[in-house]
Amino acid sequence: QKEVEQDPGPLSVPEGAIVSLNCTYSNSAFQYFMWYRQYSRKGPELLMYTYSSGNKEDGRFTAQVDKSSKYISLFIRDSQPSDSATYLCAMSAPGNNDMRFGAGTRLTVKP
């Protein structure tokens, strides 16, 4: 079993749709949870950062962490063609920063 599981997709939605991206993990030591966006093999850029459980909202993006279920989600509201990218979940434990990444979900938002 991989430490971090993420459905690679691909996921295709129409413009304006709500997108839900998810990851599960097995290491209960993870406390820091991140979502990165990567455009066509460019460097990943940090989108959302959450510590421990709970929700965090930033514009059209909402990140949720459920530590009891070892499950994290990223929601994108009113999706735009410019959101088309690969989304990677990442997580790390206190004391070290060797983050573990999911495989990435490739999202296409069609106009």
Place this chain on the structure above:
Amino acid sequence: DSGVTQTPKHLITATGQRVTLRCSPRSGDLSVYWYQQSLDQGLQFLIQYYNGEERAKGNILERFSAQQFPDLHSELNLSSLELGDSALYFCASSEAPSGGNTIYFGEGSWLTVV
């Protein structure tokens, strides 16, 4: 622009050869990370340095080595290259080495082994 600079951007070399990838971290960041991204393996953590010292080691092959210099730039050396080493190699940096610190990625070095 994340502020992390990687060179070269693209590299084509033959099997058995040795290459060096270079990374300059963001100004003020003391910790440097190397990741490998291939189509079938996703983003794999290789190694982390903090202020010149190795901090954490991931799935780095013995044929690969890295170091961080006093000016904080880092180099990843890949030797006895095999076709399977073809991948995008990312450098990332953060201010501190501990969990929870945001890490910023460079644009990557695309290595093709032929």
